[in-house]
Amino acid sequence: MAMGRYFKNLNFSIGLALSTMVVVMALVSLFWTPYSPNTMDAHHRIEAPSLAHPLGTDQYGRDQLSRVMVGAVNSIIVGLMTVAIGMGAGIVLGLTSAWGGRLADEAIMRFSDLLFGFPAVLSAILITAVMGPSAVNAMLAIGIFYIPVFARLTRASALTIKGLDYISAARAAGQEEVAIIRRHVLPNILSPLIIQATVQFAVAILAEAGLSYLGLGTQPPHPSWGRMLNEAQTFMELAPWMAVFPGMAIAWTVLGFNLLGDGLRDILDPRLR
Amino acid sequence: MTAYLMKKGISLTAVLFLVSLTVFSVLFVLPGDPAQIILGINASPETLAALRARLGLDQPFWVQYGGWIGSLLKGTGGHSITYDTAVFDLISSRLAVTGPLALMAMAIAVALALPLGIFAARHQNRPGDAAVMAGTQVGLAVPEFWLGILLMLLFSVHWGVFTAGGFPGWGEDFRGSLKALFLPALALGLIRAAILTRLTRSSMLEVLREDYVRTARAKGLKERTVVYGHALKNALIPVLTIFGLQMGQLLAGAIIIENVFTLPGLGRLVFQAIGQRDLPVVREVVLFMAAAVVIVNFLVDLSYAAVDPRIRLDGQ
Numbered sequence: 242m243a244m245g246r247y248f249k250n251l252n253f254s255i256g257l258a259l260s261t262m263v264v265v266m267a268l269v270s271l272f273w274t275p276y277s278p279n280t281m282d283a284h285h286r287i288e289a290p291s292l293a294h295p296l297g298t299d300q301y302g303r304d305q306l307s308r309v310m311v312g313a314v315n316s317i318i319v320g321l322m323t324v325a326i327g328m329g330a331g332i333v334l335g336l337t338s339a340w341g342g343r344l345a346d347e348a349i350m351r352f353s354d355l356l357f358g359f360p361a362v363l364s365a366i367l368i369t370a371v372m373g374p375s376a377v378n379a380m381l382a383i384g385i386f387y388i389p390v391f392a393r394l395t396r397a398s399a400l401t402i403k404g405l406d407y408i409s410a411a412r413a414a415g416q417e418e419v420a421i422i423r424r425h426v427l428p429n430i431l432s433p434l435i436i437q438a439t440v441q442f443a444v445a446i447l448a449e450a451g452l453s454y455l456g457l458g459t460q461p462p463h464p465s466w467g468r469m470l471n472e473a474q475t476f477m478e479l480a481p482w483m484a485v486f487p488g489m490a491i492a493w494t495v496l497g498f499n500l501l502g503d504g505l506r507d508i509l510d511p512r513l514r
Numbered sequence: 515m516t517a518y519l520m521k522k523g524i525s526l527t528a529v530l531f532l533v534s535l536t537v538f539s540v541l542f543v544l545p546g547d548p549a550q551i552i553l554g555i556n557a558s559p560e561t562l563a564a565l566r567a568r569l570g571l572d573q574p575f576w577v578q579y580g581g582w583i584g585s586l587l588k589g590t591g592g593h594s595i596t597y598d599t600a601v602f603d604l605i606s607s608r609l610a611v612t613g614p615l616a617l618m619a620m621a622i623a624v625a626l627a628l629p630l631g632i633f634a635a636r637h638q639n640r641p642g643d644a645a646v647m648a649g650t651q652v653g654l655a656v657p658e659f660w661l662g663i664l665l666m667l668l669f670s671v672h673w674g675v676f677t678a679g680g681f682p683g684w685g686e687d688f689r690g691s692l693k694a695l696f697l698p699a700l701a702l703g704l705i706r707a708a709i710l711t712r713l714t715r716s717s718m719l720e721v722l723r724e725d726y727v728r729t730a731r732a733k734g735l736k737e738r739t740v741v742y743g744h745a746l747k748n749a750l751i752p753v754l755t756i757f758g759l760q761m762g763q764l765l766a767g768a769i770i771i772e773n774v775f776t777l778p779g780l781g782r783l784v785f786q787a788i789g790q791r792d793l794p795v796v797r798e799v800v801l802f803m804a805a806a807v808v809i810v811n812f813l814v815d816l817s818y819a820a821v822d823p824r825i826r827l828d829g830q
Binding site: 351352354355357358359360361362363366367368369370371443447450451454455467470473474477478481484485487488491492493495496499500 | 525528529532533536537540541543651652654655656657658659660663664666667671678759762763765766767769770773774784785788796800803804805807808811
């Protein structure tokens with residue numbers, strides 16, 4: 242049946258398996274972690290992986306596995322929030338650009354050129370300089386950078402649909418433009434947007450990790466994979482495992498969502514294969 | 515052609531104006547008084563007021579913005595509070611690190627991506643193709659700063675082949691400087707290579723299915739001539755677009771990687787300037803980076819015609 246088509250796709254199946262594991266780990270961490278992620282233990286500082294601490298401990302004796310688990314929640318929230326900001330604003334701007342006439346189109350496209358000039362790290366630097374470093378500000382910075390990505394995609398998809406017969410028919414039947422967009426355009430441009438959202442979700446996790454590494458994202462003591470790598474670098478000679486597991490968690494999650502996005506693209510839009 | 519260039523030029527100027535206005539406006543609302551930062555907390559109100567007047571900080575927004583743009587156009591720019599020197603001088607000295615770093619990263623990316631992408635396309639759906647594609651998927655998932663840390667762990671900590679960060683300076687030690695940039699450039703370049711390889715492959719696949727490629731083969735041309743002489747040039751157009759878009763990502767990556775390897779580049783400069791509340795430095799470096807991204811995208815637009823004669827700049 243329909244779902245069988247999805248699972249026959251290797252990218253989709255592997256991607257779904259990898260990302261589900263991360264989501265399950267994040268959900269479990271909301272109720273249970275082997276140790277409290279922020280509790281320091283002076284007797285077990287910088288311990289190599291063992292049965293008691295499968296991923297070892299950090300310089301404060303905190304259990305790395307517990308911190309990696311809680312870090313997953315942080316990454317998923319960042320992914321969801323940034324895509325929500327980018328997609329929400331991007332769809333509105335993209336549709337306005339496609340439907341609002343030449344002036345609106347030109348203005349919105351130049352605005353998106355402007356936003357493209359500010360990669361997430363640059364926006365984060367500006368936002369942090371004004372509002373200080375925090376996870377919310379990092380999400381805002383990444384989300385703002387996503388707006389033109391979704392705006393351009395929405396505009397391009399909407400423009401291909403705009404001239405089709407069923408839109409003219411809806412207009413001839415007396416439907417308002419807003420109703421046409423809501424009922425006929427939006428549902429038909431959702432596939433590329435969902436595919437893009439999956440990919441941007443993964444990119445957001447990478448971007449947030451980078452910002453947290455720089456100290457511009459999630460603030461200590463709250464665990465974040467990027468921040469953990471920053472702390473690990475100081476103890477690289479003494480405890481190389483500290484620099485390995487958080488990075489693996491990032492790569493695992495990003496790989497999962499990237500494959501999921503690729504799989505969805507193959508299934509929903511075979512022309513792009 | 516001229517009309518097209520004029521239109522593009524006006525559009526570029528408008529975007530650059532908006533970029534400068536955005537950067538200035540965002541930092542204009544920054545809490546904290548630059549005069550207080552320069553003079554310290556013990557400065558008297560009179561001294562503070564005098565310095566504010568000298569720096570033009572008591573002027574309205576548009577006067578300050580106009581003054582700033584004027585100074586940029588005259589080539590003088592702002593003055594760093596921390597380094598007590600012209601920001602332009604700071605940018606040019608730090609660019610001597612970030613520029614070669616970005617170029618080396620791009621060179622590594624292109625040197626890997628083109629042959630791998632072409633190889634994968636020519637061996638589509640065979641084990642070689644699958645291996646390259648799996649490798650690129652992993653490359654896309656790995657954060658460049660983590661790759662940098664792992665490379666440092668392996669080559670510096672474990673094998674001691676490279677130093678774990680720092681930069682001796684081109685004048686002092688040219689070879690040492692090149693060596694200091696190699697690992698960070700490799701970390702940046704490998705990630706870019708993953709993206710460009712995938713794109714080169716898909717672009718080549720599309721072009722290799724074209725009629726003219728079949729004709730070239732039918733004429734009895736060698737496969738090498740068909741691929742490199744006929745197909746590659748046309749397959750490069752989408753690669754070029756992404757190459758331009760990658761410039762922004764590369765600069766963003768450089769900010770992080772310079773911090774991983776403690777390289778005295780633009781990224782590290784702007785990052786430290788935030789902590790020091792050195793407003794003129796933050797403002798001009800961010801403007802420089804954003805403008806670089808916008809200008810590179812503009813140049814990519816213009817270069818389409820050079821790569822593909824079917825695309826005419828006058829839009830015919």
